[in-house]
Amino acid sequence: MSEQNAHAQHAEGKHAHHIVSPKTYALILLALLVGTATTVWASYVDLGIWNPVIALAIACTKATLVVLFFMHVKYSSKLTMLTVLAGIFMFLTLIGMTLADYISRAWGQW
Amino acid sequence: MPDSSAVEHGASVAAEHEEHPAYLRHHFESTEQQADATNFAMWLFLLTEIMFFGGLFTAYLIYRNWYYQAFVAASHQLSIPLGGFNTLLLIVSSFTMAMGVWCAETRRKSGLVLCLCMTLVLGLGFLGVKSVEYREKFEKHHVPSYHYSLNSFLDPDSDEAAKAAGDKPLPLDVARHTEVYFSLYFAMTGMHALHMIIGVGILVFMIFRAQAGAYTTGHVTFVENFGLYWHFVDIIWIFLFPLLYLISRH
Numbered sequence: 001m002s003e004q005n006a007h008a009q010h011a012e013g014k015h016a017h018h019i020v021s022p023k024t025y026a027l028i029l030l031a032l033l034v035g036t037a038t039t040v041w042a043s044y045v046d047l048g049i050w051n052p053v054i055a056l057a058i059a060c061t062k063a064t065l066v067v068l069f070f071m072h073v074k075y076s077s078k079l080t081m082l083t084v085l086a087g088i089f090m091f092l093t094l095i096g097m098t099l100a101d102y103i104s105r106a107w108g109q110w
Numbered sequence: 111m112p113d114s115s116a117v118e119h120g121a122s123v124a125a126e127h128e129e130h131p132a133y134l135r136h137h138f139e140s141t142e143q144q145a146d147a148t149n150f151a152m153w154l155f156l157l158t159e160i161m162f163f164g165g166l167f168t169a170y171l172i173y174r175n176w177y178y179q180a181f182v183a184a185s186h187q188l189s190i191p192l193g194g195f196n197t198l199l200l201i202v203s204s205f206t207m208a209m210g211v212w213c214a215e216t217r218r219k220s221g222l223v224l225c226l227c228m229t230l231v232l233g234l235g236f237l238g239v240k241s242v243e244y245r246e247k248f249e250k251h252h253v254p255s256y257h258y259s260l261n262s263f264l265d266p267d268s269d270e271a272a273k274a275a276g277d278k279p280l281p282l283d284v285a286r287h288t289e290v291y292f293s294l295y296f297a298m299t300g301m302h303a304l305h306m307i308i309g310v311g312i313l314v315f316m317i318f319r320a321q322a323g324a325y326t327t328g329h330v331t332f333v334e335n336f337g338l339y340w341h342f343v344d345i346i347w348i349f350l351f352p353l354l355y356l357i358s359r360h
Binding site: 017029032033036040042051055058063069071079080086091099 | 157167175198202207209353355356
């Protein structure tokens with residue numbers, strides 16, 4: 001009885017609990033593995049200043065895939081999405097302000 | 111039952127009490143609301159974790175800029191094959207964890223136990239490889255301390271890894287800053303490993319609970335939120351691996 005009830009509530013809820021399929025998970029796993037292989041390969045190629053940029057771009061892409069699919073944010077409520085975005089925004093703001101201070105100091109001139 | 115629920119539904123309080131699933135706490139109106147609230151709380155916790163690791167990442171960013179040469183030489187001491195293999199283990203463990211959540215949602219008990227066990231084994235594998243890496247650092251005296259050795263950086267030809275990377279000997283004042291790199295290396299990977307150890311502990315607990323059928327009756331919140339934690343730890347490593355191992359190879 002209670003099991004059926006819970007099931008019905010899942011199905012009829014406002015934003016019903018979305019079950020991500022194993023196929024999606026497998027595709028994301030594949031993408032993550034390709035990303036890892038690419039980033040390792042790219043590290044052996046001399047791209048000068050672009051090496052860290054590419055490594056971070058791949059890392060950000062992988063992290064986004066994990067957040068959206070493994071962590072279900074793509075299928076979550078607006079509240080969850082906003083929370084995640086607020087966190088990323090806060091993090092970037094703090095890093096940005098720290099770096100702004102760092103690069104704008106008159107190092108060694110006092 | 112809380113007042114709000116009685117007012118809103120106007121239903122018989124006693125009748126409703128009998129109907130709701132046992133895992134619905136009385137201060138929530140529905141399982142839906144309970145799941146949302148718990149999920150939100152988990153994300154708030156993860157945000158504090160982002161800020162926590164964010165501080166370490168920022169420190170790394172600035173010190174790498176400052177002591178660039180020393181950071182490049184010191185990062186050549188890390189093994190890309192070992193780091194890459196660990197990345198592989200962690201990514202696959204994230205997949206098995208996600209599959210565990212799916213098994214819980216679709217009420218597959220043995221599948222859930224299997225997925226959790228695989229996640230546990232992969233997590234332990236990661237920690238095993240990490241300990242091999244740490245051991246090498248101890249043996250080479252690359253752990254920041256009184257016994258820290260600058261040999262690999264003052265005389266790269268005496269060190270296999272430095273020689274393979276084609277490092278030039280660093281002047282003493284520059285070489286000393288490699289200790290800053292290893293301080294950050296141990297702080298960041300150590301904090302990450304601590305999170306893994308805590309995760310492994312919770313996994314063991316969950317495997318026993320899952321075997322008793324705890325998560326396959328429709329109440330998947332615990333598995334789901336642990337999944338969020340595990341994936342978060344995976345994301346931290348996704349950034350640690352390129353930053354510490356990969357970006358200073360040229």
